Amino acid sequence: MIFPMLQIAALVLVTLYFVKWRLGVRRRNSHTWESLLLRLRPDWSARELSDQFLWKEGLNATPEDTWTKMEGPHGLWVMYQNARVMLEMADYAARNGESVDRVLLETLRSDAMQIRVCVLMALAQYGFSQASEGVRVNAFRAASMYTGMAARMMQLLQENAAVLVPDFVAAM
Numbered sequence: 001m002i003f004p005m006l007q008i009a010a011l012v013l014v015t016l017y018f019v020k021w022r023l024g025v026r027r028r029n030s031h032t033w034e035s036l037l038l039r040l041r042p043d044w045s046a047r048e049l050s051d052q053f054l055w056k057e058g059l060n061a062t063p064e065d066t067w068t069k070m071e072g073p074h075g076l077w078v079m080y081q082n083a084r085v086m087l088e089m090a091d092y093a094a095r096n097g098e099s100v101d102r103v104l105l106e107t108l109r110s111d112a113m114q115i116r117v118c119v120l121m122a123l124a125q126y127g128f129s130q131a132s133e134g135v136r137v138n139a140f141r142a143a144s145m146y147t148g149m150a151a152r153m154m155q156l157l158q159e160n161a162a163v164l165v166p167d168f169v170a171a172m
Contacts, residue, residue: 063140087112111149
């Protein structure tokens with residue numbers, strides 16, 4: 001009696017998961033460049049970390065300066081969320097562009113995942129040891145990858161949606 005009920009419960013859970021997944025795919029496919037740009041969080045910017053943010057990779061700050069300028073965990077969380085949005089922008093470009101550089105898209109996807117993992121590691125370390133050296137190093141690494149990803153996203157926009165470049169610059 002219990003085994004058939006477990007099977008039915010498992011089937012219901014799997015069905016609910018697939019329905020939720022399908023709705024998420026539909027929602028994601030309905031996004032536009034403009035709606036994605038609006039989802040970027042402008043409440044923290046990596047501009048203070050690099051002289052040529054959005055144009056060139058690399059930071060001009062030490063790990064300690066980076067931690068201070070990014071306002072600690074607040075900046076990490078903004079990077080985490082913006083990396084997801086930029087990942088969705090890369091996916092949008094892949095779905096809707098014929099002449100999109102596939103290597104650039106794969107690099108953006110890889111960057112987004114690495115940033116998110118690095119940020120989660122830094123936040124977990126911060127939860128256990130506040131602003132230790134390891135936290136600052138992981139934050140520096142995430143910020144470095146973030147500025148590189150933003151520069152590559154700028155390149156993608158310049159090639160495929162140049163009219164949106166000013167809005168992207170303003171949002172970042």
